[in-house]
Amino acid sequence: xxxxxEGLPLKTLFSDQDxxxxxxxxxxxxxxxxxxxxxxxxxxxxxxxxxxxxxxxxQPSWVSALVKCLPILCLVVFLWAVAPGGSYSWLLxxxxxxxxxxxxxxxxxxxxxxxxxxxxxxxxxxxWAFGLFPLQPGLLLYIILASLIYYSFVLPQLEPDMxxxxxAYGLILSSMLWRSLVWGGSAGWGGVLFTVSDGVLAWNTFxxxxxxxxxxxxxTYYAAQLLITLSALRNPGLKTH
Numbered sequence: 001x002x003x004x005x006e007g008l009p010l011k012t013l014f015s016d017q018d019x020x021x022x023x024x025x026x027x028x029x030x031x032x033x034x035x036x037x038x039x040x041x042x043x044x045x046x047x048x049x050x051x052x053x054x055x056x057x058x059q060p061s062w063v064s065a066l067v068k069c070l071p072i073l074c075l076v077v078f079l080w081a082v083a084p085g086g087s088y089s090w091l092l093x094x095x096x097x098x099x100x101x102x103x104x105x106x107x108x109x110x111x112x113x114x115x116x117x118x119x120x121x122x123x124x125x126x127x128w129a130f131g132l133f134p135l136q137p138g139l140l141l142y143i144i145l146a147s148l149i150y151y152s153f154v155l156p157q158l159e160p161d162m163x164x165x166x167x168a169y170g171l172i173l174s175s176m177l178w179r180s181l182v183w184g185g186s187a188g189w190g191g192v193l194f195t196v197s198d199g200v201l202a203w204n205t206f207x208x209x210x211x212x213x214x215x216x217x218x219x220t221y222y223a224a225q226l227l228i229t230l231s232a233l234r235n236p237g238l239k240t241h
Contacts, residue, residue, distance in 0.1 A: 036233075039081045043074040047222050057214065065104040071222055072100040075229045083232035091129035092232055098122035099225065116169050119198075123176040126228065130179035130187065140178050147174045150199060157206045166202070173198055185234055190227030197221040 050071060055064040076096045083089040102118030105111040151170055158166055173195060180191025197220040204213035 046071040069100040095122040095125035130183040186227040187231035190224045193220045193224035
């Protein structure tokens, strides 16, 4: 089924005020439209499969990699089918594809650095999508302060050859968080949840085991990617379906 040959332009279904509000977490008028539900359904099903199968992490395989990546690939298809064209949607799709590559690499512990590199590329694409203006340096200052406190616990636990990669990744992640919060709406909440997910993962990996760490990491991760994806719907002029 070609998603671009059905129905009416979504732009005609909502007022200007709806469009102004649809980027906020508390109000997603576009989600009331059946075609948006239709193209979100594969993501929900893929997430359900991941959590229902719950393949042990000590059994890395291409099957487990596919199951883990599938929800993110579904979001790529969702953006292709529903979101308006333009650089913002394209950058989000690129970030999601890089994230899927990172997910696959992280299945194998020996490929951890490759996974970190792929997610760094994803965050840089998100950063590019969110832009650098307005700057809001006060918000950046708070994020830097919180990051310094967190990494003061993490860095002493790292092997010497991991310090620079983790610092570089932390800088990129913090920058993405800063710009997502400035962008606002669901993207801001997505940036926060992405940071929480990575923070729990790093603490569990490098410092000490946390109860339900994998569940918290993956649930906040998938929610973060979904929220950032939905931020593409705040722009008027969705594809005609």
